[in-house]
Amino acid sequence: MLKDKPVIAPHECVDCPIRHRAVCARCDVNELEELEAIKYYRSYEAGQTVIWSGDRMDFVGTVVSGIGTLTQTMEDGRTQMVGLLLPSDFVGRPGRDGSAYDVVATTDLVMCCFRKRPFEQMMERTPHLSQRLLEMTLDELDAAREWMLVLGRKTAREKIASLLSIVARRDASLKLGVPDGPLVFDLPLTREAMADYLGLTLETVSRQISALKRDGVIHLEGKRHVTIPDFTRLMEEAGDDSDGGMLV
Amino acid sequence: MLKDKPVIAPHECVDCPIRHRAVCARCDVNELEELEAIKYYRSYEAGQTVIWSGDRMDFVGTVVSGIGTLTQTMEDGRTQMVGLLLPSDFVGRPGRDGSAYDVVATTDLVMCCFRKRPFEQMMERTPHLSQRLLEMTLDELDAAREWMLVLGRKTAREKIASLLSIVARRDASLKLGVPDGPLVFDLPLTREAMADYLGLTLETVSRQISALKRDGVIHLEGKRHVTIPDFTRLMEEAGDDSDGGMLV
DNA sequence: CGAGAGCCTTGATGCAGATCAAACGCGCGA
DNA sequence: TCGCGCGTTTGATCTGCATCAAGGCTCTCG
Incomplete structure (x- = not known):
């Protein structure tokens, strides 16, 4: 289907509606032009x-x-x-x-x-x-x-760890890097927003983040800047079995 | 697209993979025959x-x-x-x-x-x-x-009411009837299965069902046969605002 | 520089639902 | 018919998180 047509590299196709996590090999030029007209x-x-x-x-x-x-x-x-x-x-x-x-x-x-x-x-x-x-x-x-498993069956500490691991993974995949060392990223949510995501109160979120920090699972600079020294440890805290990988 | 082709009535199309809640106006005969071959x-x-x-x-x-x-x-x-x-x-x-x-x-x-x-x-x-x-x-x-809202933010009583209202709705739509009077159906789940759906323990499920029964929101014959005298009341118990209708 | 507003942290207390435990009821096979 | 097992009910107690409350940090704006 892409024969005889120049393939658009993912980075040239930032806005493509069917781009997903920067993979968009299926676009061809005609469609992009057509999309351009309604964009x-x-x-x-x-x-x-x-x-x-x-x-x-x-x-x-x-x-x-x-x-x-x-x-x-x-x-x-x-x-x-x-x-x-x-x-x-x-x-x-x-x-x-x-x-x-x-x-x-x-x-x-x-x-x-x-x-x-x-x-x-x-x-x-x-x-x-x-x-x-x-x-x-x-x-x-x-x-x-x-996320239904997170909401229905995980403890507050596991919920926080689950959220952090999801955000860390998404952040890493956006950077297109395969980070070997500690993961570093900015938490884009307030404590209240995290609470609304996790089905908790903001006080509980704050307490559990403090606890994870105290236990060395995460480090915090300011309130937003997170570094995760050992991602496997975080996954364990989240109660996830498979390493889940950085693949997605 | 359906022009010149006999339209298949929903009840003739029970197995159609794109049937949804007994609505399948889009099938045409060619596709059904093709599907038949791989069914x-x-x-x-x-x-x-x-x-x-x-x-x-x-x-x-x-x-x-x-x-x-x-x-x-x-x-x-x-x-x-x-x-x-x-x-x-x-x-x-x-x-x-x-x-x-x-x-x-x-x-x-x-x-x-x-x-x-x-x-x-x-x-x-x-x-x-x-x-x-x-x-x-x-x-x-x-x-x-x-369901994430149910799991994250509703109380045990609201969770049970939500589950009952969903099962009642699905059951009614399968019967194709528009029930005016009380809804009657068999609960297809054990207390444990309900607990796993709702993120509760089976004891809590049992207690809350007893409470709803005591308060006249539902009636039970045996452990499975449920009648709901007033569906609106059940919806209120579930914490749902809109009546939600029997439409879906 | 100080005041105020947001956002966050931490502490004290209460309660919904979990946990532990016992007994019920019903269907089923011996 | 009895006895057993499974699903359920109900009670007593425990606990994790919610709730209520008080400050703390940091940024902005006067």
Whole structure:
């Protein structure tokens, strides 16, 4: 299918909606040009709500920079974060009209958007587009279900370790580096946001982070800058058996 | 696309892999015949494991009868159910080799299977197949994320009410009836299975069911036969705002 | 430089649900 | 028919996390 056409290298294809973690070998030039025609950028300030649950969504897109969250809220104010949006993550529900959750910009956020209707029309003509989206959605489903285990069965300490290991992994894969030594990254969430992700209170989050620091599992400079001297140790703390690798 | 072809009524299409809750207007005869060629049935006994997490899966399929669960287990034995498989539910991960979770038959289970490789080849030729699968996967993702709210933020009583309302809804939609009066159905899960779904212990499940019974929210005959006199009341107990309807 | 606002940490106390333990009820096979 | 086993119920106690409360750190703005 790519025969006779120049292949676009991943880094030339930052905005591609079916890019996933910087892998996008399947794009060909025609599609990119077609996508270009329906593409635009939007930016949001920290704290701004990108879409309210139930609102009509007229675009799909990918996060270019910044951090966003998908959250659900009960009338009495209890909230649960159901997804974390990091650069390269896809946002949107092709074939669906409204959003199912609030999408909130946690930091300043830039999105590369594609008008939804023409995008869906492209999907009908381009089987590998919907297949790729299916794969991405299956990945999200796996992640959501893995998180169900975290929420349902893990202790507070294990929850924190699980979150740290996920963020560390995502951060490392974005840097495209295979870090041999300690992992270093900035935690993009407040204690409250972490609590909402983990089904805890912010006080418990704070206490458990202090405990992990005290026990040498992590080091902290300031409140955000994390270094993980031994990733295997962190995985053990998270209660994960397989090393999970840095592969994904 | 359906022009000039006889449309298959839902009830004639019980095994269709892209059937979803008995709606399958998009099938046309050619595809059904092609599917027929790669179709076979399998049955499993209660308690039998259909697929182990990580195992190679060489089919996709739909549940024809019986109840199954998707579960994840930690080395120390803690388990979390991440999905419930009721008749008409799709099982499988087109484009993926292995299963991400254990699939367990909770009751005797009959599946209508399709060989995976030819099915995937069909997907490449048939855009609406992968689009339909994408829609179904988005539905599963929504359900998983809704369950994250249940696991992370609801009390034990709310969790039980949430589970009952989901099973009641699914049961009603399978019967194709729009029940005006009280809902009556059989609970297809043991207390332990419910506990694994809800992130609780079986003792807590038992106590909360007793409490809901005592408060008149539900009635029980034996341990399994449930009647719900007032569905709205149950929804309130579940902490759900919108009535949610019987629509899905 | 000081005041205030956010965000975070830490301490004291309370409670929902886990854990440990015992007994019930029902179906089934001898 | 009895006795056994499995799933369930119920009680007593324990504990991890929530809740309530008080400061601390750091950045910004006057």
